[in-house]
Amino acid sequence: xxxxxxxxxxxxxxxxxxxxxxxxxxxxxxxxxxxxxxxxxxxxxxxxxxxxxxxxxxxxxxxxxxxxxxxxxxxxxxxxxxxxxxxxxxxxxxxxxxxxxxxxxxxxxxxxxxxxxxxxxxxxxxxxxxxxxxxxxxxxxxxxxxxxxxxxxxxxxxxxxxxxxxxxxxxxxxxxxxxxxxxxxxxxxxxxxxxxxxxxxxxxxxxxxxxxxxxxxxxxxxxxxxxxxxxxxxxxxxxxxxxxxxxxxxxxxxxxxxxxxxxxxxxxxxxxxxxxxxxxxxxxxxxxxxxxxxxxxxxxxxxxxxxxxxxxxxxxxxxxxxxxxxxxxxxxxxxxxxxxxxxxxxxxxxxxxxxxxxxxxxxxxxxxxxxxxxxxxxxxxxxxxxxxxxxxxxxxxxxxxxxxxxxxxxxxxxxxxxxxxxxxxxxxxxxxxxxxxxxxxxxxxxxxxxxxxxxxxxxxxxxxxxxxxxxxxxx
Amino acid sequence: xxxxxxxxxxxxxxxxxxxxxxxxxxxxxxxxxxxxxxxxxxxxxxxxxxxxxxxxxxxxxxxxxxxxxxxxxxxxxxxxxxxxxxxxxxxxxxxxxxxxxxxxxxxxxxxxxxxxxxxxxxxxxxxxxxxxxxxxxxxxxxxxxxxxxxxxxxxxxxxxxxxxxxxxxxxxxxxxxxxxxxxxxxxxxxxxxxxxxxxxxxxxxxxxxxxxxxxxxxxxxxxxxxxxxxxxxxxxxxxxxxxxxxxxxxxxxxxxxxxxxxxxxxxxxxxxxxxxxxxxxxxxxxxxxxxxxxxxxxxxx
Numbered sequence: 001x002x003x004x005x006x007x008x009x010x011x012x013x014x015x016x017x018x019x020x021x022x023x024x025x026x027x028x029x030x031x032x033x034x035x036x037x038x039x040x041x042x043x044x045x046x047x048x049x050x051x052x053x054x055x056x057x058x059x060x061x062x063x064x065x066x067x068x069x070x071x072x073x074x075x076x077x078x079x080x081x082x083x084x085x086x087x088x089x090x091x092x093x094x095x096x097x098x099x100x101x102x103x104x105x106x107x108x109x110x111x112x113x114x115x116x117x118x119x120x121x122x123x124x125x126x127x128x129x130x131x132x133x134x135x136x137x138x139x140x141x142x143x144x145x146x147x148x149x150x151x152x153x154x155x156x157x158x159x160x161x162x163x164x165x166x167x168x169x170x171x172x173x174x175x176x177x178x179x180x181x182x183x184x185x186x187x188x189x190x191x192x193x194x195x196x197x198x199x200x201x202x203x204x205x206x207x208x209x210x211x212x213x214x215x216x217x218x219x220x221x222x223x224x225x226x227x228x229x230x231x232x233x234x235x236x237x238x239x240x241x242x243x244x245x246x247x248x249x250x251x252x253x254x255x256x257x258x259x260x261x262x263x264x265x266x267x268x269x270x271x272x273x274x275x276x277x278x279x280x281x282x283x284x285x286x287x288x289x290x291x292x293x294x295x296x297x298x299x300x301x302x303x304x305x306x307x308x309x310x311x312x313x314x315x316x317x318x319x320x321x322x323x324x325x326x327x328x329x330x331x332x333x334x335x336x337x338x339x340x341x342x343x344x345x346x347x348x349x350x351x352x353x354x355x356x357x358x359x360x361x362x363x364x365x366x367x368x369x370x371x372x373x374x375x376x377x378x379x380x381x382x383x384x385x386x387x388x389x390x391x392x393x394x395x396x397x398x399x400x401x402x403x404x405x406x407x408x409x410x411x412x413x414x415x416x417x418x419x420x421x422x423x424x425x426x427x428x429x430x431x432x433x434x435x436x437x438x439x440x441x442x443x444x445x446x447x448x449x450x451x452x453x454x455x456x457x458x459x460x461x462x463x464x465x466x467x468x469x470x471x472x473x474x475x
Numbered sequence: 476x477x478x479x480x481x482x483x484x485x486x487x488x489x490x491x492x493x494x495x496x497x498x499x500x501x502x503x504x505x506x507x508x509x510x511x512x513x514x515x516x517x518x519x520x521x522x523x524x525x526x527x528x529x530x531x532x533x534x535x536x537x538x539x540x541x542x543x544x545x546x547x548x549x550x551x552x553x554x555x556x557x558x559x560x561x562x563x564x565x566x567x568x569x570x571x572x573x574x575x576x577x578x579x580x581x582x583x584x585x586x587x588x589x590x591x592x593x594x595x596x597x598x599x600x601x602x603x604x605x606x607x608x609x610x611x612x613x614x615x616x617x618x619x620x621x622x623x624x625x626x627x628x629x630x631x632x633x634x635x636x637x638x639x640x641x642x643x644x645x646x647x648x649x650x651x652x653x654x655x656x657x658x659x660x661x662x663x664x665x666x667x668x669x670x671x672x673x674x675x676x677x678x679x680x681x682x683x684x685x686x687x688x689x690x691x692x693x694x695x696x697x698x699x700x701x702x703x704x705x706x707x708x709x710x711x712x713x714x715x716x717x718x719x720x721x722x723x724x725x726x727x728x729x730x731x732x733x734x735x736x737x738x739x740x741x742x743x744x745x746x747x748x749x750x751x752x753x754x755x756x757x758x759x760x761x762x763x764x765x766x767x768x769x770x771x772x773x774x775x776x
Contacts, residue, residue, distance in 0.1 A: 166726070173729045208726060216730040284715065326712045333706045360505065366563070367709055373564050374704045377501045385691050388623040391504055396619075 031057050032079040036086045041111040058118035065125045072131040081140040087119040089148045110157040120163035127170040134174045153202025165205040190232045207248035214255040221260045234270035250289045264301040280321040287327040294337050314355040322365040329371040345383050353390045489632040495538040496630050506556045510622045514595040516545035521635045536569045540577040548589040597643035616650050627691040645680035
């Protein structure tokens with residue numbers, strides 16, 4: 001929670017531009033110190049005057065740093081950083097809603113935003129000032145500072161994260177000595193997110209920063225960066241809340257490809273490995289990302305991954321979820337992808353052909369059926385001979401299958417009939433035997449009359465022929 | 476009686492007719508109709524276009540209608556696709572009632588005979604005749620292969636001018652030539668004599684068929700004209716397609732500098748610390764395997 005409301009004397013004297021420079025610096029310093037006092041915003045009626053004074057002071061600081069030249073001298077750096085630290089570094093309150101779903105719920109906004117926003121604004125302008133000296137700043141903006149800054153990215157308030165994003169971006173840009181450390185810490189955050197907590201509100205913002213960093217990678221790509229792609233970015237696709245940061249993630253992935261085409265295979269195989277099996281919303285996202293990847297892929301790389309990729313696409317086409325099937329089929333409306341398919345028609349068409357045909361007959365959704373027609377027609381125009389060959393073998397397969405079904409049905413029918421006949425034979429044989437026994441007991445000789453009796457006996461239900469279990473079940 | 480289709484009159488170009496026939500083939504394949512349906516449909520189409528002067532804009536309706544009539548004649552009732560489905564899939568602009576009116580017109584103008592003799596009829600006859608004449612050892616191309624080739628030929632207007640018996644014979648002759656079997660060639664000659672087909676006629680059509688087959692068999696892929704097709708997707712998918720992806724970054728690029736890591740003292744310390752750094756060591760471009768084996772074994776996320 002915040003430091004309590006210790007009201008100290010806050011000077012009213014404003015920072016005037018045309019004050020003598022030494023005075024200006026002094027005043028600036030004092031204002032900075034005074035802004036280190038924190039106020040409790042959870043109580044909205046407490047200290048209204050103090051809050052207003054601080055707000056005005058912060059405003060002046062912001063203006064001053066933005067407009068005046070020569071304001072930033074060395075002694076001010078530690079004071080500025082201290083003021084910023086005191087105001088922004090805090091333990092983030094636990095989420096009011098433990099089941100907070102970033103996609104659905106409204107975020108809890110930061111109560112002290114009226115001051116906080118100005119502090120962030122001040123920090124940003126401080127960094128962007130033409131007078132800003134990285135060599136001086138690096139003494140105060142150190143690793144410990146950066147670590148705390150990164151922890152703030154977990155804030156639920158999107159406005160705060162927006163500021164943090166821009167600020168960290170500038171810090172990374174200007175303080176070269178911190179770059180490796182920043183990358184490493186972001187790594188840790190992501191890995192913890194993926195494998196331990198699955199909770200962090202600032203993934204999208206961090207990815208946005210990474211996007212601009214990846215965009216600026218020097219060639220050849222360092223091994224460290226490639227490892228980051230494979231160990232962190234690809235597994236990041238497995239997160240449950242992927243939809244929040246998918247756009248930024250996809251951008252990073254595509255940037256990697258544009259930098260170094262040889263990572264393509266790792267990316268695609270990685271995505272295929274992590275392909276969503278039960279979440280169709282994610283499947284649609286994955287398909288979107290694949291299309292973006294294919295948009296920039298080099299033909300030589302495409303050939304290396306076309307087989308496993310199109311097997312997966314075929315599986316998507318046969319998905320009962322219509323959005324997945326539609327998204328997959330819509331690839332054929334992309335001109336560049338179409339040219340890639342056309343060049344490798346011999347490999348790709350056999351992979352998807354059976355699926356297309358089967359789904360066109362079975363799918364419940366009529367839009368899908370139309371799209372399949374479009375795809376089949378496209379293939380037909382590409383290479384009619386190959387298409388005819390596949391159609392022919394498909395028909396042959398179908399005939400064989402039907403024949404096998406018929407044969408199997410016949411076989412079972414035959415077995416049933418055989419079974420019936422055998423049962424009949426056994427029943428008759430049993431009856432005959434009983435007849436003979438009884439006649440033997442009665443001492444009958446085989447005379448025509450007794451034969452007739454025996455025959456007529458067969459038609460009467462015999463009492464002794466009662467179900468065998470009846471006598472025995474008297475327990 | 477053989478029915479031939481001499482030149483097409485009217486404002487319908489050869490290309491228009493050929494494109495239409497190709498589309499009929501697409502529909503035939505898609506709906507699982509038999510080759511016979513297709514062949515009869517083309518037969519109807521060509522005959523109709525010969526006797527009637529039609530405007531190109533009516534050709535789609537005529538084509539689909541011929542296919543439907545043929546399907547009703549050839550296929551089992553349960554397999555015939557309903558007209559609205561036919562129209563929807565072929566992305567045609569006319570209505571079901573347009574189609575039934577056209578059906579009446581075509582039925583009136585043409586003698587629609589399920590038993591019409593086409594090149595396919597002859598193809599089957601020849602094929603079964605050859606198969607029965609041959610000893611078991613000799614292999615002939617399957618009827619499926621020949622049907623596909625006939626289909627390819629029918630997609631060109633020029634072949635509608637051939638007599639069905641001649642066309643079918645040329646096709647088989649052209650296939651058998653590749654096999655170079657004396658027996659087969661003799662059989663062809665017998666057929667030729669029996670049907671009183673002249674040498675020059677057979678030669679003429681054989682040449683055209685050969686040329687057509689060369690193009691058909693070439694593995695060159697033609698870039699399909701995708702613009703003619705309409706890609707309709709559901710509203711939800713259309714919406715998700717529109718949400719623009721992160722193509723324009725909000726943050727400016729930060730160029731990586733090769734000397735940036737050595738700038739500060741504190742950068743190197745942490746990385747060589749004991750803890751396992753996922754980044755790996757700095758600048759380790761060539762060291763070790765790109766994917767250490769431990770990576771391959773790690774659990775999937």
